[in-house]
Amino acid sequence: MTTTEQTPVLVVGGGLVGLSAALFLEYHSVPYVLVERRAKTSVLPKARGLHTRTTELFRQVGVADRVERAAATALRAGSFGGASTGATLIAAQPLDISHLGRAMAAADPSPSRFCFLPQVLLEPVLAEQARERGGDLRFGVELVEFEPDDAGVTATLRDAAGTTSVIRADYLIAADGAASTIRRALGIEGWEVPPTHHYINVFARTDLTGVLGGRTFSQCEISNDTVRGLVLSKNNTDEWSFHLEYDPTRESVADYSDQRCVELIRAAIGVPDIAVELLARSAWDTGSFVADEYRRGRVFLTGDAAHRHAPWGGYGGNTGVADAHNLVWKLAAVRSGTAAPALLDSYQVERWPRAIIGAEQANLGADFRARYGIETPDNAVQLARMLEFGAVMSRFRYSSDAVSHRSVRGVEWVEPHVDRLTGQVGTRLPHVWIDAEQTTSTLDLCGPGYALLIAGAAAAWRDAAAYTQRETGIDIAVHGLAAEWSACTGLPEGGALLVRPDGHVAARSDEGLYPRSLCETIRSLMGWSSDTASVLDTKATA
Numbered sequence: 001m002t003t004t005e006q007t008p009v010l011v012v013g014g015g016l017v018g019l020s021a022a023l024f025l026e027y028h029s030v031p032y033v034l035v036e037r038r039a040k041t042s043v044l045p046k047a048r049g050l051h052t053r054t055t056e057l058f059r060q061v062g063v064a065d066r067v068e069r070a071a072a073t074a075l076r077a078g079s080f081g082g083a084s085t086g087a088t089l090i091a092a093q094p095l096d097i098s099h100l101g102r103a104m105a106a107a108d109p110s111p112s113r114f115c116f117l118p119q120v121l122l123e124p125v126l127a128e129q130a131r132e133r134g135g136d137l138r139f140g141v142e143l144v145e146f147e148p149d150d151a152g153v154t155a156t157l158r159d160a161a162g163t164t165s166v167i168r169a170d171y172l173i174a175a176d177g178a179a180s181t182i183r184r185a186l187g188i189e190g191w192e193v194p195p196t197h198h199y200i201n202v203f204a205r206t207d208l209t210g211v212l213g214g215r216t217f218s219q220c221e222i223s224n225d226t227v228r229g230l231v232l233s234k235n236n237t238d239e240w241s242f243h244l245e246y247d248p249t250r251e252s253v254a255d256y257s258d259q260r261c262v263e264l265i266r267a268a269i270g271v272p273d274i275a276v277e278l279l280a281r282s283a284w285d286t287g288s289f290v291a292d293e294y295r296r297g298r299v300f301l302t303g304d305a306a307h308r309h310a311p312w313g314g315y316g317g318n319t320g321v322a323d324a325h326n327l328v329w330k331l332a333a334v335r336s337g338t339a340a341p342a343l344l345d346s347y348q349v350e351r352w353p354r355a356i357i358g359a360e361q362a363n364l365g366a367d368f369r370a371r372y373g374i375e376t377p378d379n380a381v382q383l384a385r386m387l388e389f390g391a392v393m394s395r396f397r398y399s400s401d402a403v404s405h406r407s408v409r410g411v412e413w414v415e416p417h418v419d420r421l422t423g424q425v426g427t428r429l430p431h432v433w434i435d436a437e438q439t440t441s442t443l444d445l446c447g448p449g450y451a452l453l454i455a456g457a458a459a460a461w462r463d464a465a466a467y468t469q470r471e472t473g474i475d476i477a478v479h480g481l482a483a484e485w486s487a488c489t490g491l492p493e494g495g496a497l498l499v500r501p502d503g504h505v506a507a508r509s510d511e512g513l514y515p516r517s518l519c520e521t522i523r524s525l526m527g528w529s530s531d532t533a534s535v536l537d538t539k540a541t542a
Contacts, residue, residue, distance in 0.1 A: 010155055
């Protein structure tokens with residue numbers, strides 16, 4: 001007789017998004033089991049850059065220091081960045097992308113920064129951290145089948161030895177990649193754009209220090225009579241990713257033998273006899289897909305299982321980590337009984353638009369020069385529609401039942417992005433250093449519960465928070481902040497922002513407060529009623 005194991009959450013997939021979900025679950029004290037059919041983490045560099053918002057999320061759960069230490073070892077020479085194009089690596093010339101450096105210097109204030117760390121180096125760091133914190137990670141274990149019902153999911157697992165086991169979970173997080181067997185088994189379809197390019201990604205070891213002569217780049221576009229494709233940096237010395245373009249109407253991946261890949265890599269480099277060692281490979285295309293449903297009962301899609309697109313802009317993995325971050329605090333709140341199950345409906349409402357925008361922006365980067373903000377007669381239309389990274393990843397605005405539908409004094413808002421973060425409802429909390437040493441940010445005050453950030457004296461709000469905690473069981477940390485906070489947010493003395501565990505502003509008060517106002521607002525935002533208008537300013541509710 002097979003014994004059924006019990007767990008609150010089963011995470012399927014041990015890549016970047018699944019491992020991030022595991023760390024977020026641990027942060028919110030939710031036990032879990034993670035299974036991954038591969039015996040170990042990725043052998044391909046895959047995603048290479050962590051957007052600032054992603055490093056902020058890792059900072060919240062206490063893994064940013066390890067991530068930064070790993071990033072410090074990623075490059076053996078030079079620095080990350082730059083774009084080149086030419087017939088071969090030897091002949092390639094750099095493009096002038098100094099405008100991107102200026103844009104990054106003017107980026108949204110943050111306690112974190114962009115981090116170059118290829119996925120092949122990042123995933124082991126996340127896995128090690130999760131295990132050290134007591135996480136139940138099971139690599140070499142495959143999900144064979146699953147049966148969802150109204151109360152949870154029953155999953156059958158199989159390990160490398162062929163032994164099967166059964167696990168019962170309250171919820172299942174599908175982080176099983178672009179070809180998600182879970183999504184397919186559920187029959188979830190989606191918005192789709194066909195690919196314009198097909199590539200074989202060949203990760204190879206070949207010493208290019210002599211070839212490049214100190215030149216570095218993030219991407220180099222290669223086009224000659226033998227090979228077309230891209231060369232991406234991994235360590236700037238002897239490890240590189242060669243993305244070899246092919247036409248699937250004329251040939252298949254099987255036509256690319258090891259020897260042929262070596263010859264194409266040499267043709268891309270421009271040195272016919274250079275030593276090349278193949279390390280790993282995979283095939284991919286620039287097609288886009290966003291699932292119509294992110295939730296089917298107790299099953300939730302995250303990352304590539306929910307959306308996939310070209311890597312231009314680095315939105316894929318970063319968006320996936322943000323998916324998990326958004327979902328996990330809501331699962332934790334529902335599991336604890338402080339939120340109604342209706343809160344989980346906000347996951348798709350909030351994250352689906354982010355995937356659509358990410359996919360659209362990635363598609364606009366199909367042209368190499370457009371990808372780097374360089375206008376040509378051929379890409380001017382696409383370039384005019386491109387958003388800068390901050391708008392896509394940090395300055396967006398949620399609109400759902402988990403944030404107030406109205407801003408201050410009942411003025412409705414619909415814009416998906418803002419020009420500047422000033423504590424607008426639905427946006428990521430603005431960053432301000434709150435200590436002279438500049439070690440603690442306002443973002444560090446967020447999570448794992450709610451937070452109230454007050455402009456000036458906080459006594460009245462502390463009473464309201466205490467009342468709300470007694471009535472709802474929801475943890476609310478109250479912080480009174482100095483004049484710089486008022487200048488950043490435009491809050492008057494005594495004004496406040498109610499901030500969700502994920503760092504997004506749930507409601508805002510520029511006026512007075514009564515305890516019941518805060519209590520009713522939080523109960524509404526946590527799914528206990530359908531009226532989600534901001535009542536923080538409504539004295540009539542007292």
